[in-house]
Amino acid sequence: MASRTSELVGRVDPAQSFDTDALLRYASANVEGFPQAPTQVTVSQFGHGQSNPTFLMEVHSGSSVKRYVMRKKPPGKLLESAHAIEREFQVLHALGTHTLVPVPKVFCLCIDSNVIGTPFYFMEYLEGRIYIDPKLPGVAPKQRRAIYHATAKALASLHSADVDAISLGNFGKQKNYCKRQVERWAKQYLVSTGEGKSNRNPRMLELIDWLRQHIPLEDSSGATAGLVHGDFRIDNVVFHPIEDRLIGILDWELSTLGNQMCDVAHSCLHYIVDFALDEVQENGGLESTGIPDGVPSLAEYLAYYCSAAGKPWPVVQWKFYITFSLFRGASIFAGVHCRWIMGNASGGHRARHAGKKADAIIETAWAFIQRKSVLPEHPPSDSIAREHMRQSGKELRDHTSSSGGKSVPSLQVQRLRNRLIKFMEDHIYPVENEFYELAQSTERWTVHPKEEKLKKLAKREGLWNLWIPFDSAARVKKVISGGTVNKAFDGLLGAGLSNLEYGYLCEIMGRSVWAPQVFNCGAPDTGNMEVLMRYGNEQQLHQWLVPLLEGNIRSGFAMTEPQVASSDATNTECSIKRQGDSYIINGRKWWTSGAMDPRCKILIVMGKTDFNAPKHKQQSMILVDINTPGVNVKRPLMVFGFDDAPHGHAEISFENVHVPAKNILLGEGLGFEIAQGRLGPGRLHHCIRLIGAAERGMQMMVQRALSRKAFEKFIAEHGSFLSDVAKCRIELEKTRLLVLEAADQLDQLGNKKARGMIAMAKVAAPNMALKVLDMAMQVHGAAGLSGDTVLAHLWATARTLRIADGPDEVHLGTIAKLELRRAKL
Template sequence: MASRTSDLVGEVNPGPGFDLNALLRYASANVRGFPHSPSRFSVSQFGHGQSNPTYLMEAGSGDSVKRYVLRKKPPGKLLASAHAVDREFQVLQALGNHTQVPVPKAFCLCTDSSVIGTEFYIMEYLEGRILIDPKLPGMAPERRRAIYRETAKTLASLHSANVDSIGLGKYGLQNNYCKRQIERWAKQYVASTSEGKPARNPKMFELIDWLRQHIPPEDSSGATAGLVHGDFRIDNLVFHPIEDQVIGILDWELSTLGNQMCDVAYSCMPYIADMGHDKVHKGMELSGIPEGIPSLAEYLAEYCSLAGRRWPVAEWKFYVAFSFFRGAAIYAGVYNRWIKGSASGGERARYTEILANGFIDAAWEFIERKSVLPPSGDYLKEVVNEREMQGLSNRGKFIPSQEVLKLRNRLIKFMDDHIYPMENEFYKLSQSESRWTVHPEEEKLKELAKKEGLWNLWIPFDSAARARDLIFNGSKNNDRLLGAGLTNLEYGYLCEIMGRSVWAPQIFNCGAPDTGNMEVLLRYGNKEQLQEWLIPLLEGKIRSGFAMTEPHVASSDATNIECSIKRQGNSYIINGTKWWTSGAMDPRCRILIVMGKTDFNAAKHKQQSMILVDVKTPGVHIKRPLMVFGFDDAPHGHAEITFENVRVTAKNIILGEGRGFEIAQGRLGPGRLHHCMRLIGAAERGMHLMVRRAVGRRTFGKLIAQHGSFLSDMAKCRTELEQARLLVLEAADQLDRLGNKNARGIIAMAKVAAPNMALKVLDMAMQVHGAAGLSSDTVLAHLWATARTLRIADGPDEVHLGTIAKLELRRAKL
């Protein structure tokens, strides 16, 4: 079950002292950007959750309403050290200001209880999805898997935060976390049951004794210490409204420093016990894991590989039992507050006594198992060990899996058998009078690539899942169109091979700008747009263009663009001139994604929108192809296009007005890293041709390969190539683990390093070939021209260097 964050609000249950007028005065004075003297101000309570009461604040005038979230201590007498909203505010500020861990922005903390009766803080409202049921009912299997992978990635990201550098080094004691937690929650349980409501469970005290005797040895040394969330579960995450990406981690009440494996075990609880509305049932591990959700083994392996850790097999019973013990203590406290009328979960708190006892039983059931391993437990060790061998734990080694190696070898053979032998034929046609036509052999090779399973390999796993949901109704019959479900890192090993020939990517439907445009549709398009345009693009029946750059402004700063997209009834009218629209000259090009301004008076980054335009629409004029170092790249081409009163249905707007920058940033992730991957392949081709030439040509009485200057330069080329390859693979890995936004620094580095390295290697290869290297008799000149172009087309070096420098300065301020 998925709920929008806005769907979880209900009637206000403020408790004594909740003065709305006082709250409005405080927010107006302390929250930056809060509407001045709003005509509307309302507060409604979120019903989900059982800890600190949480409220939605809405303030504004007319149609302009801003939303905020207020989180406060419960009223009445509280248990010692509980409900510390000041600590929540502290950790949110530290993570939000200094890391890429997804958290809502914290605006202000109020320690003056006279305002609304208790201490509180105000933070950013996140519009997204709360996935309440960990079984994810009603979702396609691929989306379930993507969500669990994202959950593991988010936890690994949280655990990677350097607490000393972000100002949380004294947020808690790092040693003896489990020992201290056992005593703390034991006291909480005793305090919660002191009046007989709930009744004390003797098994709880036996569990406390067992835990005291089995504390892991690493706990006393702090070997697994770091930032701990304390309540990390899927329903404490806010997912993007349409993407399977975490945009915020909620409920930091129990956060501190300590043993991070406690977080891991707590997040695994649904596999072992299913907490229903009024009863604890068998977990997914025994009752059946819904299709698509990874097994416990796979989930743990995913986390361990991303966090660079080993699964603590010997101590796993402790960590799981500890999770249930703490949950039982928490629910006993909630029930105690419900009896007193101060529980924030309303009537849901009525059953927490039953849930507390159910958790105690679940802990003992797990302790008494002969083995901690689920039925697939042996697989867990295999997966973790395999991923460590692959180097996916971010330790600097990148070795593809057996599955990817098979694809890579198949791809290399395809290139050797079909692409390289046809390069001269493709070049001949591109230089002839018929160059704006497609070589008939190209379509034959595309069909062969489909049969070989080498089609659309670029499609990310989560994007494929969304496409399957929206346009194929969950059916796997069209999986041949949706690639192999690879990660960005896995695709990197294959994309490099395609980059060895300028003609190869399109044969596998992995060429720009089609990949970027399909990525936009996969991420942001609605069902109708996907049906009309994405399917033929996935099938390779049509091609596309991306129209953003304009001749009269510096388009590296997209706020400069002047093309207008004006609403007129049920249509948009487009006027403007674009150039360097790659792909628009191709006779198969049918659709353009045009970026223009729908509101010239909106905020700077809310003026732009993207819209789909059929190239056959009246008013679309493709004026001319543009030359790149003498190459017009026929039949693909780079066009100058004018749009003169082009009328397009309003249904063609992507995601909505003012969302252009948001879409562009999503497109600038995986799709743009593909260029860097291909440049590694281009440089590798240059190295191969350079060496082959050097061992076959003589100058001044000896082979070029025998000249000391050549040997030195060749060695430097190889060194820089390997450095760039590792940087690109690291960028792909961070894209997988951290997402587009959080990986932007390393992506910027790759975009600077890869083309500059490729230019150096290819220049050296051309030098070794002499005059032949400058001609069309080899691929070197064309590869060099492509690499040089990407230093502008993929964003100017200066823009990427600016990004890198800003992030570096931000880190220096920590």
């Protein structure tokens, strides 16, 4: 079973005690939010796996209690380069500030030993679960698999950190890592065991020689150099209190830069040797004694990691990596025993037996070296990996459409989706209430400062502009500077995904009204950028597309008009008349989404340049700077009581607005063609986001039904609920497959040939989402109608989309005409 983090503390070891009053004075002055006049302070010490003494501080102030963790160097004489508190703080601060790697937040570092006797730092306390035994006794098989999968993902996540981007490029030497590590730990072992031969194991000296002779050529081993944790294992991570989600990686004392496959091997040591035994013996670990049901084999766990991290199968050098990890473990245990002899060891009675463990591990290493086969030649099949991913609880389902399985996502998309889910859980959902509060205040037409911070974080995580189709990105590269673009600009052009692949990601963003804009994937910006990418010239791309891709500005799309039925675009009355080197615009638009945003700088306006041309050649589109004289933003429009601040939907008048002629898009009379090219992917994005909105409604509905009682029974126990929730699930899954099929047809056949399937999706998705969200609101009762949940806003958005981008009746007409046309063939 797991141990709660709060269960791993006990009394403070007298050898590790410190001046609590001095620490409180320092914390009050330097730790964010630390109570200035606490009424009670309780200090206890963590007793598991802490080479650096670690303490829990419970600080009472009135009726509230705040918990902090303080970690410090041990007192007394220490081995050279050991217990690097300062380096721990540095890496935790960098990862916590600039990445999504799950680490506790650090508050401050004190290197002044005069305060409590040694350097120390404060970090946040993570309430959660720690699994001490890697066999996970008392845990259900399905949960075991999920825990191992989450652990492998976390290791892949920290290995994916761009050390240069987060100012850790000088955190260590990346070359010759294995050679330097062998020498470091050999020296540490010699120092720990003293000068007398009786304190040293000659088999360890032979092991050092073997390692020196088998050091891999790291530049050709396939193991990419990067951030290395140094002691990554399942009992050094914290899981969420109730979810099988990893929330914190602990104990970064040995972190550096180097060969990351050494990290992976260390995380696999429990398959080779059982460190929980009082007398460690070579026993083949979990593999020979039988793997508990649900725990993946070593090869399967390794396949999880390689898939998530994009690393090759390490069969060639695996024997070295495991042997090195065992050797290092023996050296560490020898050091622990040395500190026990010196009287400054953390970990209590376990330190006393550490010397015997070191010797036993040395024998394990030699036994492992003698094995003929230590790893399969090839990783487990993709089907095995996918099966484990499906059973991990929060991973992607394989939705196979009528395209013969084309909608099953690639590993690249699976990794992006997992990162996106984690970003939403860690950063979007927790601040939704703050965004809503600002949007309902007198300052609602301002941007929440956290939004801009989240945008920067999304960029760093590679979750930026994911919507951009490969062909559009290719055209931009070709147009700008003849195809010569720098690396920074190239990074703004997304991940080269198809519409189908983006669908799996867009669905996740649709679970929150606020999410799409954080990833620069929100309407109308995506549609406007698509127009520029497809039809803009080089000057237009430089002036407007690049700032939009960077997320520095936002945009609006001005097409709908109040005085005509704008579902028929040929009804447009706004005039765009050529006069010399300019166009003069006169007209009135409304529902121009995004125009209220203080960051909105550019509008794409559709109007008529020739009222006498053929019906579909009268319209043109032109780029209009929103600050041009004559552009008057009249008012924001409400949608079922929501004005969607700070984004907004504006009514705008154009009164003799002079725009340079070079701002025309593609050419006069081509506006209808541009509109059709824009609306295909845009309509589909709306549909996909509605799938996500419905999924969130389902989740909230079920959670409410399982926790709320009516008439002495949980809502989930009422027969009517069971029937309705099942029908909602059926409708949601049918609609998802339809939308994915539409995305696949858009990729394979193009906008025109896919228009029938897109029209079906455009009708089905809003109606399905309305049904699911209405049911979720009903289960929530009055709360579902209020602003206390996101359901009302999601419902309002879904209802709007039965009209936006064309009402249902228009799309139904398209579907019927195509059906009749097929019947005549």
